[in-house]
Amino acid sequence: METETGTQEMLMHGQPQKQHQWLHRLLGDWTMQAQASMGPDKPPMDSSGSESVRSIGGLWVVCEGEGEMCGGAPATMVMTLGYDPQTQRFVGTWIGSMMTRLWVYDGWLDDAEKVLTLEAEGPSMAGDGTLAKYRDVIELKSDDHRVMTSHVLGEDGSWTQFMTASYRRKQ
Numbered sequence: 001m002e003t004e005t006g007t008q009e010m011l012m013h014g015q016p017q018k019q020h021q022w023l024h025r026l027l028g029d030w031t032m033q034a035q036a037s038m039g040p041d042k043p044p045m046d047s048s049g050s051e052s053v054r055s056i057g058g059l060w061v062v063c064e065g066e067g068e069m070c071g072g073a074p075a076t077m078v079m080t081l082g083y084d085p086q087t088q089r090f091v092g093t094w095i096g097s098m099m100t101r102l103w104v105y106d107g108w109l110d111d112a113e114k115v116l117t118l119e120a121e122g123p124s125m126a127g128d129g130t131l132a133k134y135r136d137v138i139e140l141k142s143d144d145h146r147v148m149t150s151h152v153l154g155e156d157g158s159w160t161q162f163m164t165a166s167y168r169r170k171q
Contacts, residue, residue, distance in 0.1 A: 016058040019083035019090065022113060023061045025140060026053045026081075032067060034165035049075070051167065059083075069098060081105070081118075090116060094136075099123065105136075115139045125152060125162075135159055144169035 030051045035044045049067015056062060063079040074097070081092040092105035107118035116138045124132040133153040140146050150163040 014057075014059050014085070017083055017085055019085075019109065020059055022109060022116075023081055023083065023090075024055060024058075025143065026061055026063065026138075026146070027055060028053060029170040030146075030167040031170060032065065032165050032167050034163060036163040037161075047075075050170075073098070081116075090118065092118065094120070103134075 030053070032049045032051055034047045034049075036047070037044050047068050049065055051063055051065040053061055053063045060080055060082040063077075063081070065075075065077040065079075067075055069075045076097040077094065078096075079092060079094045081090060083089075084091050090105070090107040090109065092107075094103040094105065095101075101122055103120040103122050105118040105120050107116060109116050118136045118138070120134050120136070121131045122134050124130045126132075135151040135153070137149045137151070138146060139148075146167045148163075148165045148167070149161050150165075151159040151161050154160055
């Protein structure tokens with residue numbers, strides 16, 4: 001059994017766990033190609049960009065991206081990801097230059113350690129001022145290729161995919 005002092009020590013002076021090492025597979029410079037659905041009766045739109053991922057203290061990764069949104073407007077995004085040994089969950093945030101909302105992630109890694117699923121709340125695509133539940137799924141295809149898919153939870157309880165982004169490590 002861990003003592004209260006031991007728990008406080010772990011929280012204040014964290015040591016990287018295997019989950020932190022998994023996040024380090026994201027480190028480096030990447031190119032990104034994405035395709036997003038803009039609605040049921042509209043054709044998908046393409047976007048592209050780049051991302052640089054660095055570590056903070058071996059416990060956090062910071063993903064800094066730049067590119068264009070679907071439709072061509074410039075965008076800057078920052079994602080932070082870490083692992084909380086106390087809750088045994090992946091945690092993080094996402095911000096983008098196109099909105100004022102701070103997205104707060106809570107997630108888990110699959111048993112095969114290939115897929116990280118992150119859930120958050122954000123503005124509803126209906127544009128009515130309400131919040132919706134979202135899910136970003138990061139799948140490691142190889143050391144040099146990962147794919148992120150974004151989904152929104154519908155009123156019927158099913159997840160609908162609306163975006164796919166393919167990241168390739170710069171050589």
